[in-house]
Amino acid sequence: MAVRKQRPIDRFFAEASGGSRDESFMERVIRPVLLKTTGFGGKLMSQSAQNSMRERLMKAGFPGGLQAQQWISLKIVLAGAVPIMLMGVLSVVRWRMGWTSVTALHIGLIGMIGAIVGFISPDFVIRSMSKKRKLYIQRTLPDLIDLMTVSVEAGLGFDAALVRVSTRFKGPLGEEVSRAMQEVSLGRPRIESLREMARRIDVPDVTSFITALVQADQLGVAIGNVLRVQSEQMRERRAQRARETAQKAPVKMMIPLVLFVFPALFVVIMGPACIRGADILKNSSFF
DSSP states (O other): OOOOOOOHHHHHHHHHHTSOTTSOHIIIIIHHHHHHTHHHHHHHSOHHHHHHHHHHHHHTTOGGGOOHHHHHHHHHHHHHHHHHHHHHHHHHHHHHHTOTTOOHHHHHHHHHHHHHHHHHHHHHHHHHHHHHHHHHHHHHHHHHHHHHHHHHHTTOOHHHHHHHHHHHOOSHHHHHHHHHHHHHHTTOOHHHHHHHHHHHHOOHHHHHHHHHHHHHHHHTOOHHHHHHHHHHHHHHHHHHHHHHHHHHHHHHHHHHIIIIIHHHHHHHHHHHHHHHHHHHHHHSTTO
């Protein structure tokens, strides 16, 4: 099979961007810029703020592979870039449209609002990603426990079952289990690794599951029985949450019904009757 040679133009773009053209824009441009501004972002934020940011990033799974100082640098960059773009666009629109009512004070106010939005918008992104990640882990936990149960009943030890789960189970939960097993392979006690994994995930179901495993390991209880009981409990909890969500659906549907559907129905149904009644009253001798 002939090997495809890299064209000069491809090599030029790869060297200019610091990587191959197959990499994403995040890896080629944004990440190197944030790496260069890491020290700048760290100096502007206190150590407590950096620790708080690190906790939130940990619960969100470290999106983009960015650390706390890099994420703080991103917030600072957005706080400066967003108002510049907004003020530039507003200035151009004002000049093209001839909006004399838009003064420099208005443009400056838009810039201040843009700076605030640019600085706090990454926090909303982290919160949303953390919420989605926790929900995904909560939904996939029963399947992971089933896989562990099958592995243990097939004759594997507890550590070997965890390794098998980490290699076969994809997603955030599998990645966390893989990280815990890597810590165990480096010499960290298994109980500490599992408890640290539960702290990183911060999901009540995972915490209770890890607590049950730790207690079973300390008391010498058969892991297979504990996994079977935990699997039944987690599936029952998932079914209860599904029923609870289904019961909340009619209440949530009332808001769009009252605001959008009912007014349209009243106009369609009562509109012709009101017009007809007005015509009849107008032509009658009542007035």
